[in-house]
Amino acid sequence: MAPPTTIFYGAVISPESLTSYKALPRCLLSVGASGTIDWMVDDVQEHVLQETLAQKGCIDVDVITLPAGEFLLPGFIDTHTHAPQLPNLGSGQQHELLDWLSDVTFPMEAKFSDVEFARRTYESVVRRVINCGTTTCCYYGSLHLESTKVLADIVHASGQRAFVGKCNMDRNCPDYYVEASAEVSINETKQLISHIRSLASRPNAQSSSRPHLVQPILTPRFAISCTPELLTSLGKMASSDPSLHIQTHISENKAEIAFTKELFPDAPHYAGVYDSFGLLRPNTILAHAVHLEDTELELIAKRKAGISHCPTSNFNLSSGVAPIGVYLDRGIKVGLGTDVSGGFSPSILTCIQNASIASKILAIQAGTHGTSPTQFSNRQLPVATLLYLATLGGAEVCHIDKTVGSLAPGMSFDALLVNTRSIAGNPGLWSPDTDTPGKGKEALDGLLERFLFCGDDRNISRVYVEGRFIGGNNYRANN
Numbered sequence: 001m002a003p004p005t006t007i008f009y010g011a012v013i014s015p016e017s018l019t020s021y022k023a024l025p026r027c028l029l030s031v032g033a034s035g036t037i038d039w040m041v042d043d044v045q046e047h048v049l050q051e052t053l054a055q056k057g058c059i060d061v062d063v064i065t066l067p068a069g070e071f072l073l074p075g076f077i078d079t080h081t082h083a084p085q086l087p088n089l090g091s092g093q094q095h096e097l098l099d100w101l102s103d104v105t106f107p108m109e110a111k112f113s114d115v116e117f118a119r120r121t122y123e124s125v126v127r128r129v130i131n132c133g134t135t136t137c138c139y140y141g142s143l144h145l146e147s148t149k150v151l152a153d154i155v156h157a158s159g160q161r162a163f164v165g166k167c168n169m170d171r172n173c174p175d176y177y178v179e180a181s182a183e184v185s186i187n188e189t190k191q192l193i194s195h196i197r198s199l200a201s202r203p204n205a206q207s208s209s210r211p212h213l214v215q216p217i218l219t220p221r222f223a224i225s226c227t228p229e230l231l232t233s234l235g236k237m238a239s240s241d242p243s244l245h246i247q248t249h250i251s252e253n254k255a256e257i258a259f260t261k262e263l264f265p266d267a268p269h270y271a272g273v274y275d276s277f278g279l280l281r282p283n284t285i286l287a288h289a290v291h292l293e294d295t296e297l298e299l300i301a302k303r304k305a306g307i308s309h310c311p312t313s314n315f316n317l318s319s320g321v322a323p324i325g326v327y328l329d330r331g332i333k334v335g336l337g338t339d340v341s342g343g344f345s346p347s348i349l350t351c352i353q354n355a356s357i358a359s360k361i362l363a364i365q366a367g368t369h370g371t372s373p374t375q376f377s378n379r380q381l382p383v384a385t386l387l388y389l390a391t392l393g394g395a396e397v398c399h400i401d402k403t404v405g406s407l408a409p410g411m412s413f414d415a416l417l418v419n420t421r422s423i424a425g426n427p428g429l430w431s432p433d434t435d436t437p438g439k440g441k442e443a444l445d446g447l448l449e450r451f452l453f454c455g456d457d458r459n460i461s462r463v464y465v466e467g468r469f470i471g472g473n474n475y476r477a478n479n
């Protein structure tokens with residue numbers, strides 16, 4: 001059953017642009033039965049609360065009032081993660097990419113041939129990702145069809161918004177973990193797409209009428225693991241269905257780039273490989289993009305593809321520091337990705353912290369100080385930009401920014417109720433002396449910064465997707 005209208009009264013923070021966000025200390029926000037935000041009224045003083053509600057036709061309604069130290073934020077968008085790698089979290093950090101894949105990652109992913117193991121593992125993966133505040137997630141499964149169907153089923157039942165793909169990989173992988181042929185890979189991909197689209201008619205725990213939250217996504221793992229025959233067939237599938245999303249890796253590690261150039265000597269560069277098969281377009285998500293050439297950037301900008309910045313992974317696998325400021329200055333869409341288990345945390349908060357550090361490293365090397373209102377290249381990224389990348393930027397990369405990524409009338413209520421009070425179990429973020437809403441926007445600015453840099457899943461009380469309460473600390477306590 002669809003939930004009734006829910007009305008919140010309290011602080012709301014929402015990104016507006018790469019350099020600004022709204023911080024509304026006393027906002028009245030109404031979520032309709034369809035799960036979208038019906039209306040918002042800013043700066044409602046307590047003594048006019050009932051009157052304002054009456055003007056909106058809301059008599060005798062329950063209002064969720066947020067105390068000082070709590071605020072609503074758009075849900076995080078993880079534009080790149082690997083569900084079957086979560087059991088490897090924190091392992092194998094001595095490696096760089098190609099050895100890490102063969103020594104650590106492929107052995108774990110191969111275990112997902114066992115569908116019951118996959119079911120047990122994916123239940124806990126999806127629960128953990130939701131409780132970290134990720135309302136939309138781009139999941140890579142393993143190469144296995146049945147296990148990836150199970151992943152999609154579990155995500156669907158959870159009420160999370162997601163893209164789910166099975167890896168296409170028919171070469172340069174170990175014998176025990178490689179697809180038999182391009183044909184098998186394509187057939188199984190088609191079966192997965194049909195399965196995910198059929199979930200639309202299957203009720204989930206949250207609702208019988210929210211069919212569209214889980215979508216399929218083509219997932220050529222990376223150019224190295226795909227024969228030209230496979231990439232050709234994937235390109236044909238993509239061109240026959242422009243709505244189909246695509247996710248892959250690009251220019252993560254120097255040895256990977258060199259090997260890619262050997263395998264595709266006619267391509268002008270790494271991005272050119274994907275482009276030559278019709279796989280670069282506005283709903284393509286390119287993970288990492290650490291070492292792109294200038295002409296690749298031009299091409300990516302022209303195709304309007306998006307980049308998933310995975311700084312935790314780029315540090316952890318010693319891949320390098322992606323010059324995200326340069327990409328932003330060129331108008332390329334950028335979101336954040338945890339890249340579990342290249343990245344050692346499933347939380348976008350950790351990713352935000354590492355994105356900040358990555359930008360500071362580049363600024364230190366360039367000898368620049370502080371942020372700049374007009375330029376991101378070689379500059380430390382401001383808090384507003386970090387928030388944007390984690391929310392609306394991610395929505396742009398996923399090509400769903402008309403639906404999610406910010407809190408505004410008409411947008412889906414994919415949101416977090418953040419609690420920075422000591423009772424949340426992570427004391428020190430909020431102080432009644434300095435951070436009460438009565439102190440205005442500046443207090444909220446400080447609170448947001450401390451949450452982004454020192455907060456964790458203890459501070460995420462409630463996770464909502466399309467108005468439905470699907471996770472967070474309070475959910476954990478009651479389920």
Ligand SMILES: Nc1nc2[nH]cnc2c(=O)[nH]1
Nearest residue numbers: 082221222249313339342
């Ligand atoms: N970080 C990362 N890079 C990849 N490139 C190809 N596969 C992978 C993967 O699983 N993780």
Ligand SMILES: [Zn+2]
Nearest residue numbers: 082249287339
């Ligand atoms: Zn990855």
